[in-house]
Amino acid sequence: MPFVPPTRFAVPGRIAVSESAAAAWQTATLTEIRRETAHASTFRFAVPHWAGHLPGQHLLLRLTAGDGYVAQRHYSLASPPDDEGHIELTLDHVDGGEVSGWFHTVAAPGDQVEVRGPLSGFFAWPGDRPALLIGAGSGVVPLMSMLRHHRARGLDVPLRLLVSARGPEELIYADEFGAETTPVFTRRAPEGLPVGRMTAAQVAPLLDERPPGGWEAYVCGSNAFAEHASRLLVEAGQPVDRIRIERFG
Amino acid sequence: MNVTRGFTGRPRVHNAGLPPGQYDAGDDWPVLSAEVTPDLSPADWSFRIDGLVAEPRSWNWDEAHALPASAYEGDIHCVTSWSKFGVRFGGVSLDAFLAAVRPDPAATHAVAYAHTGYTANLPLADLTGGRAWIVWEYEGRPLPAEHGGPARLIVPHLYFWKSAKWIEGLRILDHDEPGFWEQNGYHARGNPWEEQRYSGD
Numbered sequence: 001m002p003f004v005p006p007t008r009f010a011v012p013g014r015i016a017v018s019e020s021a022a023a024a025w026q027t028a029t030l031t032e033i034r035r036e037t038a039h040a041s042t043f044r045f046a047v048p049h050w051a052g053h054l055p056g057q058h059l060l061l062r063l064t065a066g067d068g069y070v071a072q073r074h075y076s077l078a079s080p081p082d083d084e085g086h087i088e089l090t091l092d093h094v095d096g097g098e099v100s101g102w103f104h105t106v107a108a109p110g111d112q113v114e115v116r117g118p119l120s121g122f123f124a125w126p127g128d129r130p131a132l133l134i135g136a137g138s139g140v141v142p143l144m145s146m147l148r149h150h151r152a153r154g155l156d157v158p159l160r161l162l163v164s165a166r167g168p169e170e171l172i173y174a175d176e177f178g179a180e181t182t183p184v185f186t187r188r189a190p191e192g193l194p195v196g197r198m199t200a201a202q203v204a205p206l207l208d209e210r211p212p213g214g215w216e217a218y219v220c221g222s223n224a225f226a227e228h229a230s231r232l233l234v235e236a237g238q239p240v241d242r243i244r245i246e247r248f249g
Numbered sequence: 250m251n252v253t254r255g256f257t258g259r260p261r262v263h264n265a266g267l268p269p270g271q272y273d274a275g276d277d278w279p280v281l282s283a284e285v286t287p288d289l290s291p292a293d294w295s296f297r298i299d300g301l302v303a304e305p306r307s308w309n310w311d312e313a314h315a316l317p318a319s320a321y322e323g324d325i326h327c328v329t330s331w332s333k334f335g336v337r338f339g340g341v342s343l344d345a346f347l348a349a350v351r352p353d354p355a356a357t358h359a360v361a362y363a364h365t366g367y368t369a370n371l372p373l374a375d376l377t378g379g380r381a382w383i384v385w386e387y388e389g390r391p392l393p394a395e396h397g398g399p400a401r402l403i404v405p406h407l408y409f410w411k412s413a414k415w416i417e418g419l420r421i422l423d424h425d426e427p428g429f430w431e432q433n434g435y436h437a438r439g440n441p442w443e444e445q446r447y448s449g450d
């Protein structure tokens with residue numbers, strides 16, 4: 001029997017991970033670039049032998065220079081599983097970022113990069129349990145995969161999204177959100193909406209309306225945001241062993 | 250080699266200390282824990298070694314600090330591709346703890362576990378011989394909670410997910426048992442110099 005530590009870990013992996021899919025590099029061909037905000041764009045790729053993924057999973061992407069220099073980064077998948085050999089990533093243009101910089105200033109449809117994945121089952125959401133999603137900035141990306149999956153499959157399991165952005169013009173996927181989503185604006189907000197950091201007043205009502213059996217909570221964003229949001233969740237009564245956190249880094 | 254059109258990358262740094270596929274994070278120290286940072290005070294912290302040992306035992310904060318001080322000065326490498334050079338951690342060599350419990354000759358592996366329940370598996374050979382520490386200081390100050398304080402394991406010659414934060418104990422075993430990330434597709438050993446990131450590498 002496998003060793004189980006005396007403290008039950010927060011976050012059991014939700015799915016088995018395909019070792020063969022995770023081990024092989026594949027060519028991904030850029031087919032489309034869509035601007036989301038002034039700083040973020042979505043990049044769509046054809047990956048004909050993509051093994052499929054679950055919302056919340058990520059991949060490893062690498063670019064290779066002429067002298068063999070390689071840069072690789074982990075990126076969350078933005079698209080829901082579609083079984084058609086396409087995936088989408090939404091990337092911020094990071095100041096001085098060598099990989100995001102290439103995507104935002106050089107990349108064009110037809111360009112090829114290499115990917116391996118999907119990786120890690122820990123942050124995956126198979127669509128089986130009620131999901132409370134909290135993200136900030138491009139931390140909304142893996143959560144959007146969950147929301148899109150929920151819609152595409154017509155799932156009736158409850159799902160709520162609390163998403164923080166500096167202002168409306170920086171809210172990625174703004175046009176796609178529906179009644180399940182509550183935006184929080186930290187610097188500038190439309191008339192009638194509060195401006196400021198996410199507070200208990202926004203988190204507690206979501207815990208109050210939790211479905212029978214409670215929420216699985218998924219938090220994604222910078223470390224500072226993840227610390228703040230996870231503290232709000234714990235204070236509002238969300239069990240610590242049902243909070244999964246993905247931090248940028 | 251599949252060259253990416255128009256990609257040149259950062260200026261090349263010829264640093265013999267940088268493992269393949271890694272970049273120098275400079276002053277950044279990203280936090281990547283998958284769980285809520287626990288509110289754990291030194292008074293609540295304890296560290297235990299049991300399993301295949303002659304004499305299982307636990308140490309509280311003061312007992313652990315009574316062991317001979319030892320520091321690690323060097324580099325750390327995260328599987329997400331950043332490396333950090335010239336860091337200094339202060340604590341006690343894991344050898345000092347293991348000497349007290351005397352692992353069985355049949356012991357080959359260990360599972361390190363955290364006060365949060367996080368686990369990581371390691372060959373015993375990677376935990377002995379002055380290559381692993383229980384640390385509570387970073388650059389001469391108390392280790393911050395988000396980096397594993399009050400105390401964490403460090404095994405700096407392996408990818409840093411092996412260096413369990415908020416360390417609670419080691420279970421000594423005569424076989425390998427995958428820990429949290431290892432069950433989620435990561436490599437059983439995680440040697441950055443061989444780029445053992447994922448299972449199958």
